[in-house]
Amino acid sequence: MEALTAHLSQLGHGLVTTVELTVVTTVGAMLLGIVVATLRIAPVPLLRAIGTAYVEVFQNLPLLALLVLFVFALPTIGITFPLFTSAAIVIAVYEGAYLAEAIRAGINTVGVGQAEAARAIGLTFGQSLRHVILPQGLRAVIQPIGNICIALLMNTSLAAAVGVVELTQAANNVNLVEAQPIAVFTGAGLAYMLLALIIGQVTGLLERRLAIVR
Amino acid sequence: MVSVRGLHKWFGPLHVLKDIDLTVAAGEVVVVVGPSGSGKSTLCRCLNRLETAGQGSIEIDGEPLPAEGRALARLRADVGMVFQSFNLFGHKTVLDNITLGPTRVRRIARPEARQQAMTLLDRVGIADKANHHPAQLSGGQQQRAAIARALAMQPKVLLFDEPTSALDPEMVNEVLDVMVSLAAEGMTMIVVTHEMGFARRAADRVVFMDDGRIVESGAPDDFFAAPRTERARDFLSKILQH
Numbered sequence: 468m469e470a471l472t473a474h475l476s477q478l479g480h481g482l483v484t485t486v487e488l489t490v491v492t493t494v495g496a497m498l499l500g501i502v503v504a505t506l507r508i509a510p511v512p513l514l515r516a517i518g519t520a521y522v523e524v525f526q527n528l529p530l531l532a533l534l535v536l537f538v539f540a541l542p543t544i545g546i547t548f549p550l551f552t553s554a555a556i557v558i559a560v561y562e563g564a565y566l567a568e569a570i571r572a573g574i575n576t577v578g579v580g581q582a583e584a585a586r587a588i589g590l591t592f593g594q595s596l597r598h599v600i601l602p603q604g605l606r607a608v609i610q611p612i613g614n615i616c617i618a619l620l621m622n623t624s625l626a627a628a629v630g631v632v633e634l635t636q637a638a639n640n641v642n643l644v645e646a647q648p649i650a651v652f653t654g655a656g657l658a659y660m661l662l663a664l665i666i667g668q669v670t671g672l673l674e675r676r677l678a679i680v681r
Numbered sequence: 682m683v684s685v686r687g688l689h690k691w692f693g694p695l696h697v698l699k700d701i702d703l704t705v706a707a708g709e710v711v712v713v714v715g716p717s718g719s720g721k722s723t724l725c726r727c728l729n730r731l732e733t734a735g736q737g738s739i740e741i742d743g744e745p746l747p748a749e750g751r752a753l754a755r756l757r758a759d760v761g762m763v764f765q766s767f768n769l770f771g772h773k774t775v776l777d778n779i780t781l782g783p784t785r786v787r788r789i790a791r792p793e794a795r796q797q798a799m800t801l802l803d804r805v806g807i808a809d810k811a812n813h814h815p816a817q818l819s820g821g822q823q824q825r826a827a828i829a830r831a832l833a834m835q836p837k838v839l840l841f842d843e844p845t846s847a848l849d850p851e852m853v854n855e856v857l858d859v860m861v862s863l864a865a866e867g868m869t870m871i872v873v874t875h876e877m878g879f880a881r882r883a884a885d886r887v888v889f890m891d892d893g894r895i896v897e898s899g900a901p902d903d904f905f906a907a908p909r910t911e912r913a914r915d916f917l918s919k920i921l922q923h
Contacts, residue, residue: 583731584768588782588834589758591751598781603772679772680814
C-alpha cells in the first residue's frame, strides 16, 4: 500500500493522461466511425470502396504495430508529432474502424421506409442521415459502442509502448523503484476497472434516456 | 401537373411497367386500381423517383424529374407521399415529424412551423397527440399524422401508396375521410388503393392497371357500372362480390 501512496502524484498524472487519452480518442473515433459508416452506405460506389478499405485495413492490423509504425517509421520520412498526439491519432483511427462497423449495424436496423419517408419530404442524403437515420441507428447500438469505448480505454495502455506515460507506464515506473508489482499493478488495475465501470454506467444511462418508444 | 410518357420499369428481368402514359391535371384526383403485382405501387413510387424509371419521361408541373441530387430533393418537397406503412420517424414526436421538412427543407422558422403543424394536426383530428411518439398512436392516427406531415410541405401533388392497406378495418374510414376532404378542396392526388368506395366517392378518374399496363381509364361511375375490358370486369367481379 505504501508503494502506492508514496507515488500518488506520479500515478495520478498517469491516470489523468489515461483519461485524457481516452476522452480525446473516443471523440475522434466516434467522428471517424460515423464518417466511415456513412461512406460504407453512400450511394456512390467509390465512397463505399473507400469506407470498406478503411475498415479492412485498420481492423486487420494490431494496434501495437500501428503505434510503432506511426511513432518510429513516420519520423524517418520527416513527419513527427508529439507522443501524446501520435498515440491519440493512431488509437482513434484504429477504434474508428470498429465503431464504424457497430454504427453501420445500427444504421441497418433502421427500416428502409424511414429513409424513403425522409427523402419524400425533400431531405437530401446528408439531412436524412443526420435527422432521421443516424439518430435512430445510433440509439440501437449504444451498448456495443460502450463496449468498444471500454476496449479503447484498455487499449490506451499500449501507448506506454511508444513512450506515453499513461497509467500503465506510470505504474511500471513506480514498480521499478518499489519492486512491489502486486500492489502497484493491482492499484492500477482497480483504477482501470473504475473507469470502465463509469463508461458502463454512462452507457446504461444513455440507453435508458434515449430509448425510442416502441 | 403530372405527365408520364412511355414509362417502362424493369426489376432485373421482370418488366413491371410497360409503356405507361398518364396525365393528371391540377386539382384532379386519380385513383389507380388493379390486382396485386400490376405495377400500381411502382408507378406511384416512380413519380417521386423512389424508383428510377427504366425508360420514358416523367414531368411534374412542367419540369422533368431531375436525377439524384439537390434538384431532386427540391422536387420531392413539392410531391407529397403517404406510405402504406406510415413511415413516421420513430424517434420524433408527431409534431417534430411534421415540422422536420418545413424547418430543414423550406427553412421556415420553428415557431411558425409548429403553428402550421398544429393547424394541420387539428385538421386531421389528432391535435391532442402532437407530443406523442408514433408508436403511441393507433394505425389510423399514425396515417393521419403522416398525411399531415406530407401536407406541411404544401405539396403540388400528393401521392398515396395504398394508405389504408395496413390499417384495421375500423380505422380505414378515419383516414379516407381526411382524403375525401382533401380531394374536395382541390388537392391534386394520385391514390393507389383497394378502397373502391373511396374511388366512387372522391375520384375524378379511375385508372385500372394489370400486368404493368394501364388497361382502362375513365370516370368512376362508368368504370364501376360498365367496365369496357374483360380484365376489368373480371377484377371488379372478384372484389365487389362480397
